[in-house]
Structures are given as C-alpha cells and as structure tokens.
Amino acid sequence: xxxxxxxxxxxxxxxxxxxxxxxxxxxxxxxxxxxxxxxxxxxxxxxxxxxxxxxxxxxxxxxxxxxxxxxxxxxxxxxxxxxxxxxxxxxxxxxxxxxxxxxxxxxxxxxxxxxxxxxxxxxxxxxxxxxxxxxxxxxxxxxxxxxxxxxxxxxxxxxxxxxxxxxxxxxxxxxxxxxxxxxxxxxxxxxxxxxxxxxxxxxxxxxxxxxxxxxxxxxxxxxxxxxxxxxxxxxxxxxxxxxxxxxxxxxxxxxxxxxxxxxxxxxxxxxxxxxxxxxxxxxxxxxxxxxxxxxxxxxxxxxxxxxxxxxxxxxxxxxxxxxxxxxxxxxxxxxxxxxxxxxxxxxxxxxxxxxxxxxxxxxxxxxxxxxxxxxxxxxxxxxxxxxxxxxxxxxxxxxxxxxxxxxxxxxxxxxxxxxxxxxxxxxxxxxxxxxxxxxxxxxxxxxxxxxxxxxxxxxxxxxxxxxxxxxxxxxxxxxxxxxxxxxxxxxxxxxxxxxxxxxxxxxxxxxxxxxxxxxxxxxxxxxxxxxxxxxxxxxxxxxxxxxxxxxxxxxxxxxxxxxxxxxxxxxxxxxxxxxxxxxxxxxxxxxxxxxxxxxxxxxxxxxxxxxxxxxxxxxxxxxxxxxxxxxxxxxxxxxxxxxxxxxxxxxxxxxxxxxxxxxxxxxxxxxxxxxxxx
Numbered sequence: 001x002x003x004x005x006x007x008x009x010x011x012x013x014x015x016x017x018x019x020x021x022x023x024x025x026x027x028x029x030x031x032x033x034x035x036x037x038x039x040x041x042x043x044x045x046x047x048x049x050x051x052x053x054x055x056x057x058x059x060x061x062x063x064x065x066x067x068x069x070x071x072x073x074x075x076x077x078x079x080x081x082x083x084x085x086x087x088x089x090x091x092x093x094x095x096x097x098x099x100x101x102x103x104x105x106x107x108x109x110x111x112x113x114x115x116x117x118x119x120x121x122x123x124x125x126x127x128x129x130x131x132x133x134x135x136x137x138x139x140x141x142x143x144x145x146x147x148x149x150x151x152x153x154x155x156x157x158x159x160x161x162x163x164x165x166x167x168x169x170x171x172x173x174x175x176x177x178x179x180x181x182x183x184x185x186x187x188x189x190x191x192x193x194x195x196x197x198x199x200x201x202x203x204x205x206x207x208x209x210x211x212x213x214x215x216x217x218x219x220x221x222x223x224x225x226x227x228x229x230x231x232x233x234x235x236x237x238x239x240x241x242x243x244x245x246x247x248x249x250x251x252x253x254x255x256x257x258x259x260x261x262x263x264x265x266x267x268x269x270x271x272x273x274x275x276x277x278x279x280x281x282x283x284x285x286x287x288x289x290x291x292x293x294x295x296x297x298x299x300x301x302x303x304x305x306x307x308x309x310x311x312x313x314x315x316x317x318x319x320x321x322x323x324x325x326x327x328x329x330x331x332x333x334x335x336x337x338x339x340x341x342x343x344x345x346x347x348x349x350x351x352x353x354x355x356x357x358x359x360x361x362x363x364x365x366x367x368x369x370x371x372x373x374x375x376x377x378x379x380x381x382x383x384x385x386x387x388x389x390x391x392x393x394x395x396x397x398x399x400x401x402x403x404x405x406x407x408x409x410x411x412x413x414x415x416x417x418x419x420x421x422x423x424x425x426x427x428x429x430x431x432x433x434x435x436x437x438x439x440x441x442x443x444x445x446x447x448x449x450x451x452x453x454x455x456x457x458x459x460x461x462x463x464x465x466x467x468x469x470x471x472x473x474x475x476x477x478x479x480x481x482x483x484x485x486x487x488x489x490x491x492x493x494x495x496x497x498x499x500x501x502x503x504x505x506x507x508x509x510x511x512x513x514x515x516x517x518x519x520x521x522x523x524x525x526x527x528x529x530x531x532x533x534x535x536x537x538x539x540x541x542x543x544x545x546x547x548x549x550x551x552x553x554x555x556x557x558x559x560x561x562x563x564x565x566x567x568x569x570x571x572x573x574x575x576x577x578x579x580x581x582x583x584x585x586x587x588x589x590x591x592x593x594x595x596x597x598x599x600x601x602x603x604x605x606x607x608x609x610x611x612x613x614x615x616x617x618x619x620x621x622x623x624x625x626x627x628x629x630x631x632x633x634x635x636x637x638x639x640x641x642x643x644x645x646x647x648x649x650x651x652x653x654x655x656x657x658x659x660x661x662x663x664x665x666x667x668x669x670x671x672x673x674x675x676x677x678x
Contacts, residue, residue, distance in 0.1 A: 014279025020250035025238030034080035045091035058098040062204035063240040089117025092312040106141040115309035122154035125177035165311035170278035173198035192226035193295040194304040206244035224256030327572040331599040340519035350643030362475035369408030394421040418529035455545040459492035479503030484510035489632025507645035562620035576648035582675035629665035
C-alpha cells in the first residue's frame with residue numbers, strides 16, 4: 001500500500017491533536033484509576049492523539065480528604081505514574097495526569113507530564129482554594145515562586161515550566177490546575193506570554209447550577225485573551241458525592257472559539273478530541289503587536305524552562321475540528337442571524353454618517369438586478385428611513401447594455417418599484433456604440449468581437465452616467481462592488497464599477513451578501529418585495545457585458561474567476577491569518593470534499609451544496625493567488641471609503657491591507673505547487 005502524501009496529514013499543516021479525558025473515578029484507588037487512564041490513552045493513541053490531559057488528582061481521586069496524607073496511597077500513586085509512563089513510550093503520546101506528589105517534606109497538588117517513557121515535568125498548583133467547601137491548604141503546600149528545579153524524580157519541577165515537542169514546531173504547552181484558572185491572574189497567562197500555544201487545566205471543580213456556563217466563559221475568554229488554545233477537563237462520575245457532585249465537563253477552545261465539548265454527567269470514561277492549530281495561533285500572535293509588548297513587560301524578570309520531548313509524526317485521518325465551508329457565514333442559525341443584523345447595520349450606519357457629513361439628501365445608484373446592487377439599495381432604503389428622508393431621494397437607474405437580459409432588467413424594475421425609490425432607465429448602447437466607433441473597435445463595424453475593451457466601454461459608461469447624474473441632482477454615487485470582487489480585481493478600474501463616492505459593500509464578501517439579502521427578505525419584506533429578492537438570489541452571477549453565445553449560455557462570472565464559495569474561503573484564510581497556500585488548500589479540501597457531510601448555513605439552496613475535489617481547489621486557488629497578489633492590488637490602492645464589516649476583512653489601503661501594486665505572486669504559487677499533490 002503506498003505511503004500517504006504528507007499533505008493529507010493534519011500534522012503537516014501545524015495541527016496538534018489533543019484529548020481531554022474524563023475517566024471514571026475510583027475513590028482512593030490508584031491502581032484502578034491507572035487502569036482507566038491506560039484504557040483511555042490507548043483509545044487516544046488509536047485515534048492519533050498527540051496530547052491527552054486528565055482531571056485534577058485523577059490518579060488518587062480529588063474528594064478523598066485526609067486520605068491524601070496516607071503514605072500507602074502516595075506511594076501507590078508514584079508506582080502508577082511509572083506504569084503510565086511506560087505506556088507513553090509504547091504509544092508515543094504525551095500524557096498529563098493529576099497526582100499528589102511529595103517533594104521534600106511537602107505535598108503538592110500536581111499535574112505530571114509523561115512522554116517518551118518517562119516523567120518530563122511536574123507542575124504544582126499555585127492557588128489553593130480554602131473557602132466554602134474547599135480545604136486544600138489542609139493537605140497541600142502552594143507552589144513556590146522560585147524558578148523550576150531541573151532534573152530529579154519528575155524530570156523538572158516548578159510552575160515556570162513549558163513543555164515543548166522538539167520535532168513539532170509550535171507544539172508547546174503549559175499547565176495549570178483548577179483554582180489557578182479562577183485567580184485574577186492565572187499562571188496560564190504568563191505561560192502563554194512565554195510561548196505556550198496550548199494551555200491545559202486539570203480540574204476537579206464540583207458542579208452546581210450555572211457553574212458549567214462559568215467554566216465555558218472562562219475558557220472562551222482565556223483562549224481569546226492569551227491567544228492560545230485552552231483545554232479544560234473536570235472530574236466526573238465516581239468522585240465521592242458525600243457533600244459535592246461532579247459533572248465531568250470537558251471543553252477545548254482556540255482563540256475564543258469552542259472546538260469540542262464533551263458529554264456532561266456521563267457514567268462512562270470518554271474522550272473529547274480536537275485538532276488545535278498551533279501554527280495559526282503563532283501567526284495570530286505575530287500579527288498582534290500587543291501580545292509581544294505585553295510579554296516584554298510581564299516577563300522581564302521571569303524565566304521559563306522548556307522541558308523537551310518528542311511527539312509522534314505519523315499521518316492521521318481527517319481533521320477533527322469545526323471548519324466552516326463559508327467562513328464569512330457561520331453555520332449556527334443564531335450566530336448567522338446576529339452576524340447579518342450587525343453587518344446590515346454597520347453598512348446602514350456607515351452610509352448615514354457619510355450622508356450627514358456631506359449634508360446629502362439624495363444619492364444615485366445603479367441597479368442591475370444582481371446581488372451587489374440589490375444589497376446596496378436595501379442599505380440605502382434603511383438609511384433613508386432612519387434619517388427621516390423620503391425614499392424618493394434614492395435615484396436608482398437601470399442601465400441596460402448589449403448583453404442585459406430581460407430577466408435581470410425586469411428584476412431591477414420590480415425591486416425599485418417594490419422599495420418605493422425613484423427609478424429610471426438609461427439605455428447605454430447608443431453611447432457605447434458611438435465610443436466604439438470613435439476608437440475603431442471591430443464591434444462597431446459589425447464584427448462579433450467581445451474583448452475587454454468591449455466590456456469596459458459599457459462598465460465605464462455606466463459609472464460615468466451615474467457620476468454625471470449625481471452632479472446634476474446634487475447627490476453622490478453609492479458604490480455596490482463587494483469584498484470578493486475587490487480581492488479578485490473583478491471590477492473596471494477608475495471610472496467603472498471600481499469607483500464611487502462611498503461604497504457600502506466593500507467590506508462584505510459575496511457569500512455573506514447572499515445571506516444578507518435572504519435575511520432582509522425574511523426580516524423586513526413580504527409579498528412582492530420578498531418575491532423579487534428571492535428571484536434575484538436565484539439568478540446566476542454575471543456582469544452581463546458579453547452577449548449569450550450560440551448555445552444560449554450567458555457570461556458567467558464564476559466560470560471565469562472561480563466559485564465565490566471557494567474564493568471567499570481562500571480570501572478569509574490568506575488575509576485574516578496569512579496561511580500558506582498549501583494549508584489553505586488542505587483546509588478547503590477538508591471543508592468541501594464531501595457535500596453530504598457537515599452543516600450548511602441556514603437557507604443554503606441545494607444548488608449551492610456542492611463538493612470540490614483537490615484538483616479543482618488547487619486550480620482555482622492558483623488563479624486566486626495570481627489575481628490577488630499580482631494583478632489587482634493597484635485597484636485596491638485607490639478604493640473609495642466604505643465601512644469595514646467582517647473581522648480581518650477590509651482590503652482598504654487605509655485599513656487592514658497594505659501591499660505594493662507591483663508585487664509578484666511567485667512565492668505563493670511556488671509554495672502551492674511544491675506542497676499540494678495533483
């Protein structure tokens with residue numbers, strides 16, 4: 001059987017597979033607990049897990065009170081740690097267990113890291129709760145502030161410890177124990193500043209009403225603030241319930257987003273597994289200067305030691321983490337509703353502020369019957385309503401050319417009438433014919449030449465008319481081009497659809513515009529207006545600048561530049577996170593290779609639920625890279641104003657994206673060709 005190509009392994013692309021273990025607890029029985037641990041470690045190894053973490057005091061049990069001071073129990077814990085260490089050599093998995101550890105004449109509540117057949121380090125709990133139901137200071141000593149002690153029975157011992165895989169860049173983790181997380185300044189914060197990209201919390205944490213939400217909130221917050229992944233696992237079934245109860249909550253978060261959540265109140269041992277993108281975490285820290293500035297201030301007098309180990313390198317199966325096919329359009333209906341509400345109102349308020357600043361009471365917009373002009377017109381209507389201006393001040397023009405279809409023109413008129421704006425029509429063909437004749441274009445002589453000049457004469461005239469109409473009516477031109485078109489350079493430069501006085505769509509991706517129109521149709525319109533909005537959504541995306549061919553097929557935008565579903569995926573990961581093209585291709589393949597699997601944003605039509613194989617993804621990514629990095633920046637360097645809408649989504653030279661107009665795409669194309677198989 002041929003060896004799998006490295007491209008297909010998550011590890012190639014900077015992912016670390018982590019498991020939060022929830023074992024059945026055997027009270028004060030280290031041997032039985034070790035059996036549960038080993039069984040889960042074997043399960044994890046079979047699923048390609050790199051790192052598995054168990055709850056607080058998982059080898060002894062947490063709620064055993066004064067039994068923690070018994071010599072026989074402590075000695076048995078130490079023997080079982082060695083037993084589990086042997087398993088890590090066999091399975092090549094890094095394991096973190098909770099155990100009471102003796103050091104000198106003190107007992108510590110520790111997280112013990114095991115890898116490559118031996119203990120790598122032990123991290124004592126810093127903050128010992130001694131309030132309400134907690135009495136930990138009765139049994140344990142708190143961690144000292146001194147630097148970690150290297151060598152000895154546990155490999156290394158101390159709180160200023162990071163654990164790093166020598167053979168896997170970015171696979172660096174830090175450990176804290178339960179209450180540490182609830183402190184005003186968790187130890188994991190400094191661990192992250194020192195370089196840990198994965199933060200682990202071994203917790204007991206008994207359950208009361210509302211506490212699960214509190215833990216989830218803290219995990220979300222810490223992973224976002226520390227720019228890290230946060231893995232939390234708490235004690236579950238089997239802990240003593242003399243006075244407390246346990247739910248075994250387990251969660252994995254990354255950069256504020258939840259990747260996985262385990263079953264609570266289960267009575268069986270189980271794993272919660274997800275792939276963590278340590279490479280992306282590193283890139284996010286790299287681009288956020290505040291992170292490095294904080295590290296310089298907070299770690300000036302502290303030194304962290306790195307305990308080293310080797311991680312497994314063999315290939316694993318498919319990626320185990322949520323992965324939106326449409327990164328600008330979340331799958332969750334509630335989140336999509338919120339995103340659409342915010343996006344629409346960002347656009348509306350941006351336009352309202354520009355109208356107030358210019359004392360404008362009228363605007364001019366070209367309405368094609370397509371997605372972008374429809375969304376811009378909807379925004380304009382809401383802005384006029386909120387400003388108390390009559391919609392008749394919106395001067396909407398449909399500007400049919402040589403390839404305008406009756407369907408789109410009818411939709412444009414139906415929309416203008418349904419929304420109550422001032423509609424008009426100007427046929428640009430006579431003027432276009434005059435210009436084509438003046439420049440000696442073959443089309444003016446009756447030849448069927450539909451080249452870029454033929455297209456741009458029409459596109460330029462439309463915008464020229466709109467600007468002159470704005471002059472004549474004391475208005476300004478509202479732009480309609482979207483973020484996806486700007487990324488691809490799919491607009492006519494200068495006096496074309498590239499230019500306007502203000503553009504409300506420049507920060508909105510095409511895939512999101514589709515859902516915004518659906519959202520507005522559902523929330524605000526019924527009857528004729530809703531019907532025409534849905535008709536526009538069902539129309540194929542086309543600039544309608546080239547007449548249909550003999551076969552009746554119209555000019556298709558996506559046949560030229562690629563599916564917007566893929567282009568928006570590429571755009572998000574390349575501009576938002578700066579990922580390598582090969583990794584973007586890998587993620588796209590994982591997201592799109594099976595149209596039947598996974599979730600889709602609400603109301604996604606069946607026609608859009610398509611699959612893309614790797615060859616197709618690579619083909620369109622190659623074209624995207626060339627257009628984005630090499631041929632289109634000069635257009636983005638001269639953009640009109642418009643509001644940023646999506647995170648990391650602005651291509652304005654005054655905002656998120658600054659790049660030279662004369663760069664080459666070579667480095668990105670070479671990386672793609674070198675690392676993505678055909």
